[in-house]
Amino acid sequence: EDQVTQSPEALRLQEGESSSLNCSYTVSGLRGLFWYRQDPGKGPEFLFTLYSAGEEKEKERLKATLTKKESFLHITAPKPEDSATYLCAVQRDSWGKLQFGAGTQVVVTP
Amino acid sequence: ETGVTQTPRHLVMGMTNKKSLKCEQHLGHNAMYWYKQSAKKPLELMFVYSLEERVENNSVPSRFSPECPNSSHLFLHLHTLQPEDSALYLCASSQETGGTGNTIYFGEGSWLTVV
Numbered sequence: 001e002d003q004v005t006q007s008p009e010a011l012r013l014q015e016g017e018s019s020s021l022n023c024s025y026t027v028s029g030l031r032g033l034f035w036y037r038q039d040p041g042k043g044p045e046f047l048f049t050l051y052s053a054g055e056e057k058e059k060e061r062l063k064a065t066l067t068k069k070e071s072f073l074h075i076t077a078p079k080p081e082d083s084a085t086y087l088c089a090v091q092r093d094s095w096g097k098l099q100f101g102a103g104t105q106v107v108v109t110p
Numbered sequence: 111e112t113g114v115t116q117t118p119r120h121l122v123m124g125m126t127n128k129k130s131l132k133c134e135q136h137l138g139h140n141a142m143y144w145y146k147q148s149a150k151k152p153l154e155l156m157f158v159y160s161l162e163e164r165v166e167n168n169s170v171p172s173r174f175s176p177e178c179p180n181s182s183h184l185f186l187h188l189h190t191l192q193p194e195d196s197a198l199y200l201c202a203s204s205q206e207t208g209g210t211g212n213t214i215y216f217g218e219g220s221w222l223t224v225v
Binding site: 032036046049097 | 114116213216218219221
């Protein structure tokens, strides 16, 4: 059975304190791994798609990497506005159906 | 603005009521989805439509009834719900090409409370 596990569940950072979030997965025939950001009371906002091991993508203070077993979302020098829940999801078949992890709630304090 | 609009944003209904959630996408996509997000649980896929045809029903109780009249609109009809159905219901869309990594874009969600 496909599984997506995110760790830690929650992360509290000081502004400027870099850290990484982990998404480990077991899925056969991975078509894509997705990262989303979700603010309280809102829908998930798309960040990145990674397709193959070794791939990296960056957006502002965020950088996502992918191996055959896991993905990391690195947050460099975070700011309070980076506070959110970060969701990881995998796509196994040709449809856009995604299986999500439970998320990592990140709080960045000034 | 995500290109996927959901109404209403908040809904309170009794267990004997009938209500509907509406979703409209302005992205030119041909696949639409309903996901459910409950507290402390991962997002759960409920229904998938491609070109207005339902292609997946993830063992969802019959008290939830989807409708997709065209590729831009999606409804979720609700009747005789239970308090445990209270959750955030998210509509999403994607361009279904059969290729790799079709990105799904979500709406802001409809908060449902069943009393």
